[in-house]
Amino acid sequence: MGTATDGAPAIEATDLTKSYGDVQALDGLSFTVEAGEFFGLLGPNGAGKTTFINALVGLVRADGGTAEVFGYDVEDDYREARDRIGLAPQEFNVDRFFPIVEVLEHKAGYHGFDPDAARRRAEDALKTAGIYEKRDTRFDWLSGGMKRRFMLARALVSDPDLLILDEPTAGVDVQLRRDLWTVIDRLNEGGTTILLTTHYIEEAERLCDRVAIVDQGRKVEVATPDELTSRGTDTLEIGLADPPVTAPALDHADVVEATMVDGHLEVVARGGGSVLPAVLKQLDADGYDVTTVDVRRASLEEVFVDMTRTEGAVQQ
Numbered sequence: 432m433g434t435a436t437d438g439a440p441a442i443e444a445t446d447l448t449k450s451y452g453d454v455q456a457l458d459g460l461s462f463t464v465e466a467g468e469f470f471g472l473l474g475p476n477g478a479g480k481t482t483f484i485n486a487l488v489g490l491v492r493a494d495g496g497t498a499e500v501f502g503y504d505v506e507d508d509y510r511e512a513r514d515r516i517g518l519a520p521q522e523f524n525v526d527r528f529f530p531i532v533e534v535l536e537h538k539a540g541y542h543g544f545d546p547d548a549a550r551r552r553a554e555d556a557l558k559t560a561g562i563y564e565k566r567d568t569r570f571d572w573l574s575g576g577m578k579r580r581f582m583l584a585r586a587l588v589s590d591p592d593l594l595i596l597d598e599p600t601a602g603v604d605v606q607l608r609r610d611l612w613t614v615i616d617r618l619n620e621g622g623t624t625i626l627l628t629t630h631y632i633e634e635a636e637r638l639c640d641r642v643a644i645v646d647q648g649r650k651v652e653v654a655t656p657d658e659l660t661s662r663g664t665d666t667l668e669i670g671l672a673d674p675p676v677t678a679p680a681l682d683h684a685d686v687v688e689a690t691m692v693d694g695h696l697e698v699v700a701r702g703g704g705s706v707l708p709a710v711l712k713q714l715d716a717d718g719y720d721v722t723t724v725d726v727r728r729a730s731l732e733e734v735f736v737d738m739t740r741t742e743g744a745v746q747q
């Protein structure tokens with residue numbers, strides 16, 4: 432491998448645009464994924480995630496802007512860029528009639544491995560993805576979850592530096608989802624850069640170092656899951672010994688709302704945990720007897736929904 436790309440980010444997208452007729456699938460999308468990162472791409476249906484991925488792997492030609500993978504332009508240096516990417520696409524696109532181990536051998540061969548090495552890579556990838564025992568089965572005969580595992584194996588067979596997973600856990604059971612998380616996490620620890628799209632926000636929260644939120648072909652935000660959740664409001668649920676009918680007035684800049692709900696005082700606040708002592712102090716001063724306290728942190732999911740809510744629109 433050349434050294435020209437040492438230190439280059441895994442992905443550098445600048446002002447990418449792509450339209451399909453009236454639909455602006457990418458509308459000036461820019462962001463950077465550092466080498467070694469575990470990066471999440473979140474956005475509602477139709478946000479442009481798959482279009483972006485397809486632009487990286489050369490399946491879509493952008494109308495404008497540039498994208499580089501480890502310093503290689505995805506159009507001008509297509510071969511170099513493509514060789515570094517392993518893609519598990521959202522839609523299955525597989526040779527359905529051959530034993531899956533052969534499909535993988537062909538793919539490894541295409542990426543330059545000699546026949547023996549290709550066989551070893553194929554078998555290793557199937558083992559990593561946990562479907563080695565199905566190696567002589569054709570794709571059509573795998574269960575839905577096994578098909579997802581196979582897509583991961585296929586993405587891994589070329590030993591990519593950048594692994595792109597477009598909704599790898601869509602529709603798979605809880606056990607398989609956790610298995611896949613473990614496998615992907617381990618790959619990332621071994622140095623593989625991961626770009627993951629998912630509609631399971633919890634998945635992104637658990638796995639990703641940073642997430643980009645995209646909507647309508649544009650970047651809304653890039654931050655760590657923690658930074659994003661800290662922007663949401665938390666809810667304090669406070670039990671009172673002698674609950675009043677209307678909520679006591681709470682005098683604190685970070686309190687958004689205080690209401691009585693089922694005999695509890697429910698306080699919606701920014702930075703809920705840090706507001707709590709002041710709220711308890713005030714309740715005590717006002718003569719209330721606090722019996723229970725529960726703090727519910729904002730989830731990334733709530734913050735995500737707030738950031739991508741489009742008035743009255745059904746995206747598709």
Ligand SMILES: Nc1ncnc2c1ncn2[C@@H]1O[C@H](COP(=O)(O)OP(=O)(O)OP(=O)(O)O)[C@@H](O)[C@H]1O
Pocket residue numbers: 451454455456474475476477478479480481482483521747
């Ligand atoms: N080949 C195509 N022809 C016409 N329109 C397309 C094509 N591919 C994508 N689009 C449109 O571009 C927009 C972005 O689609 P894309 O598949 O990138 O979204 P996504 O973020 O991956 O959504 P999802 O979460 O549903 O997978 C959508 O409005 C979609 O209908």
Ligand SMILES: [Mg+2]
Pocket residue numbers: 480481482521597
């Ligand atoms: Mg998609």
